Amino acid sequence: MSMKEHSLNGFKAISLAGDFDAHTVEQTRTEFANLVEADSENLVFDMADVTFIDSSGIGALVFLFKRLSVEKxxxxxxxxxxxxxxxxxxxxxxxxxxxxxxxxxxxxxxDKQFTQPATVGS
Structure with missing residues (x-):
């Protein structure tokens, strides 16, 4: 899987391509952590070129969403x-x-603000 970042209208856009599975989640773990720790922007994931996602990829997205929610x-x-x-x-x-x-x-x-983050689990 490849991952490219760029700024877009005040958001950080991340383009993903290829399979987002157990193998590639390990490769992106550090980059995802940096997205939370190093930046303060809301994130937009361009998934148009993601051809496959498994439970590990879903888990990584949900984990990232929850971490971002804590940071408002x-x-x-x-x-x-x-x-x-x-x-x-x-x-x-x-x-x-x-x-x-x-x-x-x-x-x-x-031009509209993102909706308020929903709560996932407790």
Whole structure:
């Protein structure tokens, strides 16, 4: 999996590509920790090029979401399709983490503030 970061309308955009599974979660653990510790921006994950996600990838996203919520920050997922979209919908992650069909849809909405972070677990 590849991961690229850039700033976008006051948000930090992270583009992911490839499989987001147990193997690649290990590779991204440090980068995800840095996103929480080094920055204060809300995050937008561009998932358009993610071809597969497993429970480890889902767990990494939920863990990151919870850490950001503690800091009064949030994140959203854009461009989900195929297997990743089906799994995120099946697990109802999309009811907790804001999603957008595409980056262009997100950008049209970005003049509005992110919704308040939802609480996941206790």
């Amino acid at each position: 920050r949030t994140m959203c997922l854009v461009g989900l399709s195929g297997q990743p979209a089906r799994l995120i919908s099946l697990l109802r992650i999309d009811q907790v983490i804001e999603t957008h069909d595409s980056m262009s849809h997100f950008l049209k909405q970005s």
